[in-house]
Amino acid sequence: MDVKNCPRCNRIFIPQGGRRICPVCVKEEEKQFDKVREYLRDNPGAPLLMVIQETGVDEDTILHFIKEGRIEASQMSGASLQCDSCGAPITSGRYCNKCQEDLARDLQRLTGGAKEKTPAREIKNRPKDKMFTADLKE
Incomplete structure (x- = not known):
């Protein structure tokens, strides 16, 4: 069992599903994402600085959402x-x-070059595929 410290809050947690932060911080990050998404839905094309001020979410977190593909930089001006x-x-x-x-x-x-081609199986000396059953003695 692999145990890590959360890089944000320093809590000890067991990473699951490739998560890099603890479950408490994941919930907080989801809340921040919801704030940013809602703000951008109501204010499409808003400048990045305005999104930061109005939502209280820091620039690094917003850029992280963009890198994850959860939002696009084109949804706000000034985000690149x-x-x-x-x-x-x-x-x-x-x-x-x-x-x-x-x-x-x-x-x-x-990956294509690493695979070795397996030679075709020789079937010459094999008995024909049949199913054998045993008779039960009474």
Whole structure:
């Protein structure tokens, strides 16, 4: 059993489902996300600084929501993300479309090349596939 300290509140927790923070902080993050989502629904295109002021959610958390793809930078003015690989501007996630395609192609090449082709099974010397049953003695 792997036990970690939450990087936000320092509580001890058991990570589940790939979560990087404790369940208490996950609930708090969900509340913050709901605030930002509601504000952007009512005020589409609002500047990032206005979203921060009106919701009380810090910029890093809002940018984290954008990187997760939960909201898009295009929903608010002044919010910009850059591709982690090439630095091109993006609206959500971590990579631009070109870098995503390059990564997918590289991954496909690496995993495709790692698989060895299994030779076809020889069936010559095998008895024909039959089902055998045992007779019960009385």
